Amino acid sequence: MTSLFRIGQVLKGRASQYTITKEIQDTVWFAKNHLQELVVIKSVQGHPRVENEQNVLKRFQYRTPYLRPLVDVIEEPSAPVTIALRHLQDNLLHASVAKTLNRGELKYVLRCVLEALNTLHEDGFVHTDFKPDNVFVNLQEGKIRFSDVQLGDLGGCYPTDSKWATSGTVVGAPIWTSPEILMELPWNTAADIWSFGTMLISLIYGGDFNLFRPKGLKRDDEEYVVGVVQEQFKFFGPFPAKIAEIADPDTVHSILLIMENIPKAKTTPFCRTTEREVTKRDNIFVSKMMKLDWRDRPTAKELLKDEWWDDDAE
Known part of the structure; x- marks a missing residue:
C-alpha cells in the first residue's frame, strides 16, 4: 500500500501548516507545526473513520479534558479528510x-x-x-x-x-x-x-x-x-x-x-x-x-x- 504522505511533505491546515516527520502506521503520521510542536496526523483513503473521529471530537472535546483533542483540520490536500490531533508521549x-x-x-x-x-x-x-x-x-x-x-x-x-x-x-x-x-x-x-x-x-x-x-x-x-x-x-x-x-x-x-x-x-x-x-x-x-x-x-x-x-x- 502506497503511503498517502511522504516524509518532509507540508500539509496546510486552518490553524497552521505541518511538515510530516515520521510514518507511524498506514494511516498515522507524526508532523511538526510552524512552532516545531509535534502533532499526530490521521488520514485514510476510502473509509469514514477519520471524518467520524473529527465529527465526534468537535461534539465532545470541549466537554471534557480526557479526550485526545482535534487541534486542526487539513485543507491542503483537501482529500481524503485529514486531521491533526494532540500528541502525547x-x-x-x-x-x-x-x-x-x-x-x-x-x-x-x-x-x-x-x-x-x-x-x-x-x-x-x-x-x-x-x-x-x-x-x-x-x-x-x-x-x-x-x-x-x-x-x-x-x-x-x-x-x-x-x-x-x-x-x-x-x-x-x-x-x-x-x-x-x-x-x-x-x-x-x-x-x-x-x-x-x-x-x-x-x-x-x-x-x-x-x-x-x-x-x-x-x-x-x-x-x-x-x-x-x-x-x-x-x-x-x-x-x-x-x-x-x-x-x-x-x-x-x-x-x-x-x-x-x-x-x-x-x-x-x-x-x-x-x-x-x-x-x-x-x-x-x-x-x-x-x-x-x-x-x-x-x-x-x-x-x-x-x-x-x-x-x-x-
Missing part, C-alpha cells in the same frame, strides 16, 4: 508494560478514562474500541507518573441508534470486547463498561496481561472469537437464562453449546481469585461490570460514584 499499554501502575496511578488513570466514557455515554455514543493502547499519556516525575491521560482513537465511536449498533456489527479488538458484540447482538454504551472492566483487570496484573486471550489460538484463527467468549464464560459465567430475551435463537443455541462444552468443574470464577493476586475490594468492583448480560452492568456515571474510589484501607 506514550500510550497506556506501553507504560503499563514498562512498569505496573501503582495504586495512585491506577485510580487516577481509570477515573480519567471513565470520565471520558461518561461524557460520550451521556449522549448515547459508544467508543467501541476501548483498550490501553487507545489511552494516551504524558509522563512526569513523582508518585503518579502521568500528567495527562486522554482517551483517543474515536474513529469507531457511534451512537446507539446507528446502523452499526442496532445491527450488531462486530467492532473493536476481541480480547477487550464485550460478549454481546462478539456474538453479533445489538450493542450500546454497556459494551464500553465491559471493556473498562477488562482493562482494569489487565492493569491490576500489569504487563501485557489479558484475562480473555484464548490459549493456543492466534488472532486470525477461525475459532479465535469463540475462544474469547469461552474465556469470558469460564471467568464470569454462567450466562443467565434471561439472556434469551435479548438474543436470537441461534445465539441462544451457541451459548448453550459453550455452557455444555465447559462443565462447571472447568470454569475458573474470577470471584475466587486469591487476595494475593486481586484484593477483595478490587474483585468486588470488577465483578460489578463483568456481567455477561449487558443489562446487569452499571453505567459509567454509577461507577464514578462507587466506594471503590475512596482511599484504600490496605
